[in-house]
Amino acid sequence: MRRIWAQTRKELTQIRRDRLALVLALVLPLALILLLSTAISLTVHNLPLIVQDFDSSSASRRFADAIRASLSFHVVSWPSDRSADDALLANAARAVLVIPKNFGRDLARGRTSEVQLLVDATDSNTARIVQGYINQITQAFNQGLSRRQSSDAVRAQIRLWYNPGRDSPKFYSPGIFVLGISMFPPLLAALAMSKEGEQKTILQVYVSSITAAEFLMGKIFAFMIVALCEWLLSLVLLLTVFGLRIAGDPTPLIVSSVLYAFCVASFGTLIGAAIPNQGASIQAVSLGGFLLVFLLSGLIFPIENIPAGLRWISNIVWGKYYIEIVRDALLQGGGWPSMWFSVVMIGVIGLIFFALAWVHMRAMQVSA
Amino acid sequence: MKRTSRLRILIRKEFNQIRRDRRLMVSLVVPPTLQILLFGFALDSTVSNLRLGVVDYSHTPESRELISSFTESKSFRASGSYRSVNELERAISESRLDAGMVVPYPFAREIHRGRTVDVQIILNAANANTATIGQGYAAGLIQAYNGKLAREGIRPVFRDTGGFSATKTGSVTPVTAFLYNPGLVNAWFIVTGTFGVLLILNGSLVASTAMIKEREAGTVEQLLMTPAGTTEIVVAKIVPIFLLLITMVLIAIGVMRLAFSVPVHGSLVIVISGAALCVLSGIGIGTFISTFSKSAQQSQLMAFFVNPPLAVLSGALTPVEAMPAWMQPITWLNPIRHFGIITRATLLKGSGIDVLWPHFLALIAFTVVLIAISTWRFRKQLG
Structure with missing residues (x-):
C-alpha cells in the first residue's frame, strides 16, 4: 500500500510540473463543455424563408404575417419574377412558401386552399423541422379562421418532460462532460506510461521492489485523481452555467463516477503499456477516447439509428454507459432500478482494461 | 532558371x-x-420508432383505432400498454419508453356527441431534437385521425348552424416538397x-x-x-x-x-x-x-x-x-x-x-x- 501511494505521489508531482498537461487535464475540458454544448444543437430557429404571394389578397397577407410573427422563421425578400428554385440554389433561404392565386377567394368560399412549401432538404433534419413548424403555424391559422370552438374531435395535449423548454445544452452538455473525461485523463495516463517505455525508465521500476500490479495501481490511482478533479470542476460548470440539477438519488452517479475514473485511467495505462511510442499512443487514445465515445455512444444522435452491423460495438463502448447514467442523474432521476446494469458494465470494462494492462506490462518487461 | x-x-x-x-x-x-x-x-439524427406506451381507459374501437394509427406509423412503435398513468410515468422515467399516450375514459362517447376530447401525450424531451420532431409527428397523426373522422361522417360538425356554405370556413393545407434530397x-x-x-x-x-x-x-x-x-x-x-x-x-x-x-x-x-x-x-x-x-x-x-x-x-x-x-x-x-x-x-x-x-x-x-x-x-x- 505504501508503495502504491509513493508511486501515485510521484505521478502527481510529474503532472503538476508539466504546464501543458495541467491545462489539458483541467482547463481544456471546461472550455470544451462551454463551447461544444452551446454550439451543438439541432433545433434550428430563425430560418430564412421566402414567401411568394401570387394572390396578394388580404387573406394571403394575413397568412404571410402569421409566418412572419413566428420566431422560427425570418422572411427574406426575393424578386417575384425569379423562380423559387433559384433562391434555394443560391442559399438565399432554407424554404420557399408559395401562396397560389385565388388563395383568398378559396378561403372565403369555404374551400381548402393548398399552399406549396419547397424545402431545401440538403439538411434532412432541418427540413423535417421546417415542415413541422409550417404545419403548426397553418394549424393555428386555420383555427383562427373558424372563429368558433375548435372543430377538431381529438386534441393532443402534448407534455414535454424533463426538459420542457427543449433546451439543447441540457441534453448535450452531460454528453460533452463524459467526452472530456473519456479523453483527457487517459491521454495523460497513456503519455506517462508510454514515456516510461520510450525512455526505458521502466527498467528502473523492474529492479525496484514494487510489483507490476502495485506499479499499475499507483499510476491508475494518480490518474483517477486527475479524472475526479476534472469531474468535479466540470460538474460544477454543468450545475451553474447550464442550469442542470441532480434529479433524484445521487448515489448511482457517485459510484459510477469513481468506477468510470478507474475505467478511463486503466484504458490510458493500457494504451501506454501496449504502445511504447508517445505519438502513436496519442492517436490510439484519440481513436478510443474521442472517436468511439463521440460516434458510438449516443452522444449526439440516438444509437438506434446506427446500422446493426456497427451498433453492437456501442455495447462495449464504456462512454455509452456513463452517458446514460449522467443523463439519468441530471435530467430524469430514474435511479438504481434503471441504471444498475450500466454501473456494473463500467466496472467490468474497467477491470478488463486493468487485466490487459497488467498483461502488457509483463510483456514490456520481456521486451525491455 | x-x-x-x-x-x-x-x-x-x-x-x-x-x-x-x-x-x-x-x-x-x-x-x-x-x-x-x-x-x-x-x-x-433521424427520429423514428419512438417507443410509445399507452394507457387506454376507454377500451373502445375508436380508441384502439387512434392508438393503432400511432403504432402503425414509422414514427412510433408499440412498446406495451399500461394499466395506470403511474405505471406509464415510471416506465418513462426509467427510460423504457420515449413517449406515452393516455386516452381518457369518455373518449368514444365525447367524439360521438361532437365534443372535443383531450388526449394526453407525454414526450421525453431530454433530447430537444427528438422532442421537437416527435411533437410534430404526434400533432400530424392526431390531425390525420381527425380528418378521417370527418370524412367518415362521424362528426357532423357544421350541421347545427343553418345555412351550410355560408358559415363553413375554408382551411389552408401546406403541401411540402423536399427538394435535393427527397428521401x-x-x-x-x-x-x-x-x-x-x-x-x-x-x-x-x-x-x-x-x-x-x-x-x-x-x-x-x-x-x-x-x-x-x-x-x-x-x-x-x-x-x-x-x-x-x-x-x-x-x-x-x-x-x-x-x-x-x-x-x-x-x-x-x-x-x-x-x-x-x-x-x-x-x-x-x-x-x-x-x-x-x-x-x-x-x-x-x-x-x-x-x-x-x-x-x-x-x-x-x-x-x-x-x-x-x-x-x-x-x-x-x-x-x-x-x-x-x-x-x-x-x-x-x-x-x-x-x-x-x-x-x-x-x-x-x-x-x-x-x-x-x-x-x-x-x-x-x-x-
Whole structure:
C-alpha cells in the first residue's frame, strides 16, 4: 500500500510540473463543455424563408404575417419574377412558401386552399423541422379562421418532460462532460506510461521492489485523481452555467463516477503499456477516447439509428454507459432500478482494461 | 532558371522522404476512409420508432383505432400498454419508453356527441431534437385521425348552424416538397460535412508532423547551409504534402459516391478546387501549430486545442442556424464552413460558380493568410 501511494505521489508531482498537461487535464475540458454544448444543437430557429404571394389578397397577407410573427422563421425578400428554385440554389433561404392565386377567394368560399412549401432538404433534419413548424403555424391559422370552438374531435395535449423548454445544452452538455473525461485523463495516463517505455525508465521500476500490479495501481490511482478533479470542476460548470440539477438519488452517479475514473485511467495505462511510442499512443487514445465515445455512444444522435452491423460495438463502448447514467442523474432521476446494469458494465470494462494492462506490462518487461 | 531547378530538387527530396515513411502514407489513406464511413453510418439524427406506451381507459374501437394509427406509423412503435398513468410515468422515467399516450375514459362517447376530447401525450424531451420532431409527428397523426373522422361522417360538425356554405370556413393545407434530397437521407448531410473537417484536420496533422520532423532530427541547420532560401524550403515541403492530400480528396469523393450514393449534380471541378484550397488552409494551420511546439507530441497535443472549435463551429455536423445568434457570425471565419457550403451546393443541388464565388474568395483569402503567416513564423524560427 505504501508503495502504491509513493508511486501515485510521484505521478502527481510529474503532472503538476508539466504546464501543458495541467491545462489539458483541467482547463481544456471546461472550455470544451462551454463551447461544444452551446454550439451543438439541432433545433434550428430563425430560418430564412421566402414567401411568394401570387394572390396578394388580404387573406394571403394575413397568412404571410402569421409566418412572419413566428420566431422560427425570418422572411427574406426575393424578386417575384425569379423562380423559387433559384433562391434555394443560391442559399438565399432554407424554404420557399408559395401562396397560389385565388388563395383568398378559396378561403372565403369555404374551400381548402393548398399552399406549396419547397424545402431545401440538403439538411434532412432541418427540413423535417421546417415542415413541422409550417404545419403548426397553418394549424393555428386555420383555427383562427373558424372563429368558433375548435372543430377538431381529438386534441393532443402534448407534455414535454424533463426538459420542457427543449433546451439543447441540457441534453448535450452531460454528453460533452463524459467526452472530456473519456479523453483527457487517459491521454495523460497513456503519455506517462508510454514515456516510461520510450525512455526505458521502466527498467528502473523492474529492479525496484514494487510489483507490476502495485506499479499499475499507483499510476491508475494518480490518474483517477486527475479524472475526479476534472469531474468535479466540470460538474460544477454543468450545475451553474447550464442550469442542470441532480434529479433524484445521487448515489448511482457517485459510484459510477469513481468506477468510470478507474475505467478511463486503466484504458490510458493500457494504451501506454501496449504502445511504447508517445505519438502513436496519442492517436490510439484519440481513436478510443474521442472517436468511439463521440460516434458510438449516443452522444449526439440516438444509437438506434446506427446500422446493426456497427451498433453492437456501442455495447462495449464504456462512454455509452456513463452517458446514460449522467443523463439519468441530471435530467430524469430514474435511479438504481434503471441504471444498475450500466454501473456494473463500467466496472467490468474497467477491470478488463486493468487485466490487459497488467498483461502488457509483463510483456514490456520481456521486451525491455 | 536556377531557382526553379533548385526548388525542384528540394521537392524531390521531400517526396522521397515521404514515400519512405510508410506510416505517413498509411495515415493519409486509411483514417480518412474510415472516418467518412464511420461518421456517415454512425451519425444519423433521424427520429423514428419512438417507443410509445399507452394507457387506454376507454377500451373502445375508436380508441384502439387512434392508438393503432400511432403504432402503425414509422414514427412510433408499440412498446406495451399500461394499466395506470403511474405505471406509464415510471416506465418513462426509467427510460423504457420515449413517449406515452393516455386516452381518457369518455373518449368514444365525447367524439360521438361532437365534443372535443383531450388526449394526453407525454414526450421525453431530454433530447430537444427528438422532442421537437416527435411533437410534430404526434400533432400530424392526431390531425390525420381527425380528418378521417370527418370524412367518415362521424362528426357532423357544421350541421347545427343553418345555412351550410355560408358559415363553413375554408382551411389552408401546406403541401411540402423536399427538394435535393427527397428521401431525407441524413447521411448526405453528415458525409458532405465530414469531408471538409477531414481535409482540415488531416491536412494540419500531416503538415505539422512533416514540418517538425526536420527540427526534431536536427537537420534544419543542414538545410539552412544549402543555397536554398527559407521560402523555398517551406514551399518544397508543402508541395508533396499537398499532392498527397489531393489523392485523399479523390478517395473521399469515391467513398461518398460508392458507400452513400451521394449524387453529383454539379461540376466536380468546383468541388475539387474548393478541396484543394481547403487542404492548403489545413496545411497552413498545421505549419502554424508546428512553429509553436518543440516536438511532434507537443504539436499533436496542441491540435486538441485547435481542432474541436474548428470542427464544431463549421456547420459540418449540426446546422449553423441552431447555434446561438452571437456564435453564428464566427463560423464565417472557418474554412470548413465555406467548403461545406460549396460541397453541398455543388453535389446535392447542382449550384454553379455564379452563386458560390464568395465562398471561393473567402477560401483563397484564408489560404493566402494562413500560408503567409506560417511561412513567416517558420522563417523567424530558422533565423
